Amino acid sequence: MKVSFPHMGTSHIAFKHLIEHLGHEAVVPPNPSKRTLSLGVQHSPEFACIPFKILLGSYLEVLEQGTDMIISSGGVGPCRAGIYGLLHEKILKSLGYDFEMLIFEPPLRGVGDFISKIGRVIKPGGVGWIEFIRVFKITWKKLLALDETEILSHRIRPYEITKGETSRIFDQCLYLIDQAQTQGEIEEAKIESERKLNAIKQKEGYTPLKVGIIGEIYVVLEPFINLDIEKTFGEMGVETHRSIYLTDWTRDNTVFDGEKNIKKAAEPHLNQLIGGHGINSIGETILYAKNGFDGVVQLAPFTCIPEIVAKSILPEVSKKFNIPVMTIFLDEQTGKAGVQTRVEAFVDLLEHKRRGKGA
Amino acid sequence: MGKTIGLPSTLTYYSYFPFWNKFFSALNYEVVASPASSKQIIDWGVKETVNDACIPIKLFHGHVIALRDKVDYLFIPRMVSVDGKATFCPKFLGLPDMVRASIDGLPEIIDQRIELKRNTHGLLATCYKIGAALKENYINIVNAYRKAYIAHFQYRSQLINGVLPGEILHDQTLNVRNSRTMGGINLAVLGYPYEVYDPYISVNLLQNLAAMKVNVWTAEMVPDAILAKYRYKLSKDLFWHYSNKVLWACYYYLKQPIDGIVHVSAFGCGPDSIVDKLMELETKAHNVPFITLTIDEHTGEAGVLTRLEAFVDMVSYRRERK
Ligand code: SF4
Ligand code: SF4
Numbered sequence: 001m002k003v004s005f006p007h008m009g010t011s012h013i014a015f016k017h018l019i020e021h022l023g024h025e026a027v028v029p030p031n032p033s034k035r036t037l038s039l040g041v042q043h044s045p046e047f048a049c050i051p052f053k054i055l056l057g058s059y060l061e062v063l064e065q066g067t068d069m070i071i072s073s074g075g076v077g078p079c080r081a082g083i084y085g086l087l088h089e090k091i092l093k094s095l096g097y098d099f100e101m102l103i104f105e106p107p108l109r110g111v112g113d114f115i116s117k118i119g120r121v122i123k124p125g126g127v128g129w130i131e132f133i134r135v136f137k138i139t140w141k142k143l144l145a146l147d148e149t150e151i152l153s154h155r156i157r158p159y160e161i162t163k164g165e166t167s168r169i170f171d172q173c174l175y176l177i178d179q180a181q182t183q184g185e186i187e188e189a190k191i192e193s194e195r196k197l198n199a200i201k202q203k204e205g206y207t208p209l210k211v212g213i214i215g216e217i218y219v220v221l222e223p224f225i226n227l228d229i230e231k232t233f234g235e236m237g238v239e240t241h242r243s244i245y246l247t248d249w250t251r252d253n254t255v256f257d258g259e260k261n262i263k264k265a266a267e268p269h270l271n272q273l274i275g276g277h278g279i280n281s282i283g284e285t286i287l288y289a290k291n292g293f294d295g296v297v298q299l300a301p302f303t304c305i306p307e308i309v310a311k312s313i314l315p316e317v318s319k320k321f322n323i324p325v326m327t328i329f330l331d332e333q334t335g336k337a338g339v340q341t342r343v344e345a346f347v348d349l350l351e352h353k354r355r356g357k358g359a
Numbered sequence: 360m361g362k363t364i365g366l367p368s369t370l371t372y373y374s375y376f377p378f379w380n381k382f383f384s385a386l387n388y389e390v391v392a393s394p395a396s397s398k399q400i401i402d403w404g405v406k407e408t409v410n411d412a413c414i415p416i417k418l419f420h421g422h423v424i425a426l427r428d429k430v431d432y433l434f435i436p437r438m439v440s441v442d443g444k445a446t447f448c449p450k451f452l453g454l455p456d457m458v459r460a461s462i463d464g465l466p467e468i469i470d471q472r473i474e475l476k477r478n479t480h481g482l483l484a485t486c487y488k489i490g491a492a493l494k495e496n497y498i499n500i501v502n503a504y505r506k507a508y509i510a511h512f513q514y515r516s517q518l519i520n521g522v523l524p525g526e527i528l529h530d531q532t533l534n535v536r537n538s539r540t541m542g543g544i545n546l547a548v549l550g551y552p553y554e555v556y557d558p559y560i561s562v563n564l565l566q567n568l569a570a571m572k573v574n575v576w577t578a579e580m581v582p583d584a585i586l587a588k589y590r591y592k593l594s595k596d597l598f599w600h601y602s603n604k605v606l607w608a609c610y611y612y613l614k615q616p617i618d619g620i621v622h623v624s625a626f627g628c629g630p631d632s633i634v635d636k637l638m639e640l641e642t643k644a645h646n647v648p649f650i651t652l653t654i655d656e657h658t659g660e661a662g663v664l665t666r667l668e669a670f671v672d673m674v675s676y677r678r679e680r681k
Contacts, residue, residue, distance in 0.1 A: 044632075044636075045636040074595070080598075080629055082598060086593065087636060090636075090637070091636070272439070272456070272472070273452070274452045275452075303627045308411045308450065309453035309456070310453075312408065312456075313457060329411060
């Protein structure tokens with residue numbers, strides 16, 4: 001069976017591993033491109049948020065390659081993401097595609113449903129449960145290796161002497177991790193990646209500005225949509241810290257509750273779960289301020305409900321905790337040049353502020 | 360005279376004003392509803408809100424400003440859920456926080472969270488909390504609650520009988536037609552109550568349809584129990600209270616002898632991007648004409664009217680041919 005899944009940051013490398021080891025052919029969604037977006041836009045409601053459009057475009061691209069099954073995730077709301085799968089399926093079927101859409105709801109919502117859906121995936125490949133769990137654990141290791149390597153790359157980039165070197169090396173690291181098949185190999189690939197990144201020639205005696213990146217998960221994770229904002233900052237010598245990685249997201253959403261602090265920080269300003277990452281955006285801004293960050297960038301899809309609520313409240317937070325916040329709303333018309341200019345202006349502001357503090 | 364309490368006349372106003380009006384009056388408060396939406400009110404709202412917000416939210420902020428200096432309390436409950444399942448749009452959930460962060464010089468806000476499960480006692484408990492915060496005693500609160508409940512019940516039955524909120528709340532004569540014996544074409548006009556029933560947002564949609572001799576059918580004319588039967592058309596409910604109502608009403612009216620469906624939607628409304636697409640797919644499958652009127656603060660009546668007339672012409676033509 002040809003199986004595909006959404007594209008989100010670097011996670012496709014791990015999902016490809018999972019699908020292949022379950023005895024299927026993985027159709028890896030191509031990196032989102034102008035074409036993906038325009039396909040998606042063409043068939044999406046106008047005011048759907050950009051993640052919806054990109055995902056739809058991506059699905060159309062993998063269906064062109066003969067995909068039989070698309071696996072995606074659901075959700076419990078109150079944000080739209082949980083309805084996405086259902087609407088994607090309706091739109092694609094109305095366009096005449098014949099395929100199966102398997103939408104995984106969080107296991108806490110119905111364990112039986114979750115298990116029977118896994119069964120739908122593993123049985124046709126002749127894989128048993130024990131084998132599935134083994135493969136799943138390795139996939140998780142891969143995801144962790146990917147995230148940890150990326151975190152390191154963002155830490156090193158602002159110090160690089162040769163502009164662009166970190167990104168070049170990082171691509172090599174992704175290749176290494178992609179190639180690794182066993183637990184041992186993944187571990188080795190990770191160590192080798194760290195070594196390569198650490199070997200990059202770095203400026204000394206330099207303290208970069210530190211910026212926290214907050215906002216809606218999909219646009220934060222997908223460089224194509226956020227116009228490579230972390231790279232842009234990094235190459236201007238600014239260190240970025242991203243609030244979300246897939247590995248901590250999955251952990252929170254299934255069994256653990258590591259978000260208590262964020263919610264507690266947000267409480268005086270927004271005392272209600274509003275879906276998406278709305279409450280996180282408030283809480284994280286406060287925590288970034290308390291941890292000595294110089295500024296925060298909020299990334300939000302155009303029409304994103306939770307982030308609009310957050311944006312309305314952020315000026316108050318920004319003032320109270322004395323931390324500049326810049327919000328970037330992203331849609332299909334957002335251009336790289338515009339974002340670049342705003343990033344430059346923001347960095348100027350932060351530098352100015354820091355000098356003021358030092359004096 | 361008792362103290363004054365302000366209720367913004369938008370968002371949940373069209374669903375629950377009679378309830379809260381009666382509740383607070385019975386507790387001896389003078390209830391002040393903000394004046395009807397207007398250019399002035401929307402301008403105030405636009406000034407205080409992020410420009411990415413939808414027009415109903417901007418308008419709400421405007422209504423708050425209209426009341427700000429006139430009342431002792433502002434009632435902005437945090438509407439989370441009224442059935443224990445669907446929540447309101449996330450913008451409703453964050454509403455008191457947004458208002459506080461955006462508008463200065465506010466009177467005391469009563470922002471009691473309203474999160475009901477399936478039974479009505481939850482509402483009594485919530486009312487008790489509101490009353491207790493105002494230092495009322497238990498007996499008075501229960502009495503007020505009882506009166507409010509009856510008022511709400513009467514209001515709901517009037518709506519189901521085809522009376523429009525504006526006719527009850529503002530004592531207007533709208534001459535909107537919705538009797539099948541009158542002849543003319545039948546259109547279901549669906550959308551959130553704060554869009555459909557606010558003549559300022561909907562740019563006089565209902566009056567204009569009346570002038571075209573169209574019978575208008577809305578989601579509020581269908582009893583909740585009947586609407587709820589249509590929930591199983593989708594494998595999963597939508598998450599939002601009003602969105603479910605609109606969508607289920609669409610499914611319901613597609614089963615009635617109806618000539619077309621009009622969807623009123625706010626520019627940039629998140630939930631509607633989904634609702635509208637589902638309606639479009641469903642009406643197409645039933646071969647029923649469908650039009651979406653997307654509205655923002657710059658929408659002019661003339662433009663909407665032109666599209667509406669063309670739609671009504673098309674629908675009448677189709678009907679004659681049948
Ligand atoms: S969080 Fe925002 S972008 Fe994500 S699904 Fe919800 S509305 Fe869309
Ligand atoms: S449902 Fe739509 S129109 Fe209503 S508040 Fe939410 S986003 Fe705005």
